[in-house]
Amino acid sequence: MQDSAKPDGITPSQTVGPFFKYGLTPTGEYAWNDAFTNSTLTPDVSGDRVRIEGRVLDGDGAAVPDAMLEIWQADAQGRFADPQDKRALPNASFRGFARCGTDKDGHYSFDTIKPGAVPDPDGKPQAPHIVLAVFARGMLRHLYTRIYFSDEAGNAADPVLGLVPADRRATLIAVREAGKPLYRLDLRLQGDTETVFFDV
């Protein structure tokens, strides 16, 4: 096969559409096996186990029942399970990635561990966070956002949160339920309380 020297640009994005579930998130409902689940947990993973849950809502505040969320995160030591992270000393089988489709009421949940701090390009620590990609029918390109944790003092000095107008930061911070390893964060695709999405 012959290839031209250099492509004239990237392949454009198209919506994931309404019918991705049997291919990407079958969860036992379709005759196809899961490559991914909504959990990053592995038997040997160290760190604080947490659940993050919430709803995905559209510009009318209506549930988005056909969204797909993907998370990517460091382990509890702040290391990524990717050889490109030259510092990598990850937990042996921790992969740091999970995928969840929303249900008919727009609910999602992830079981994971709270990530450690990851440096920014200047070497300054970022507050613990999870990177989140949002896909759905009606979204021609997926959106990127982040999940921070309400009980982390480091949020105040986080360089990325610092780019966000103060009155919008709460849209990125999952709120801990008192006494439980449970955090809640709703994602609003549009409107006055719209989730902050990043241009990356």
Place this chain on the structure above:
Amino acid sequence: MTFIYPTDSNKAHPLPLSPDYKSSIKRAPNKPLIPMRHTLSELTGPVYGHETVRDGDNDLTTQHKGEPLGERIIVHGHVRDEDGRGVPHSLIEIWQANACGRYVHVRDQHPAPLDPNFTGAGRTVSDAAGYYRFVSIKPGAYPWGNHHNAWRPAHIHLSVFGHSFVTRLVTQMYFPGDPLFPFDPIFNSVPDEKARMRMVSSFDLENTKPEWALCYRFDIVLRGKNATPMETK
């Protein structure tokens, strides 16, 4: 981590709000996206390879007792970054309608038959040079409720990981010469014609298998790392 992915490349993508595609109206953000420097969190990404893919997952015609109805096809191509480098060992997932244009998804109730021998989902991993290959059947066009007499051009959905979380791509592969192109708001949500045509596969006679299957070539181009080192300040 000394390289970054230029965000200029993203101009090939559709804008979030594309009013002719009605589902985008309430699901596109109103506020501008906030630019940020890539950190390790964006520059790394999930690594999934052969252990995730079972033998035969890339052949959608052999997943059931019998063979699916429809026109058997081979779909193959090269996953590269925008600088022309092959993207090896990257997971590619596909899903599609059957030959009649019907998805097995419970929400697809349009009056066309399901095929008991076709689920329409597959996955593979690009090889050491970035090549991939699927065997499937050609999906049919199907109606959707976006506007009067709206029909989607035949397409195969693709999901590709690439080397980092920012190279993640979900797109659709179309077939050459489809008469529905001018009328499809999803296809036309890509503003630049050249970029739009990068979503259209080409007929590949050379790799068409005599007496067996037509072949279509679909090359996928992901964002690439800038050749200049990331500034440290």
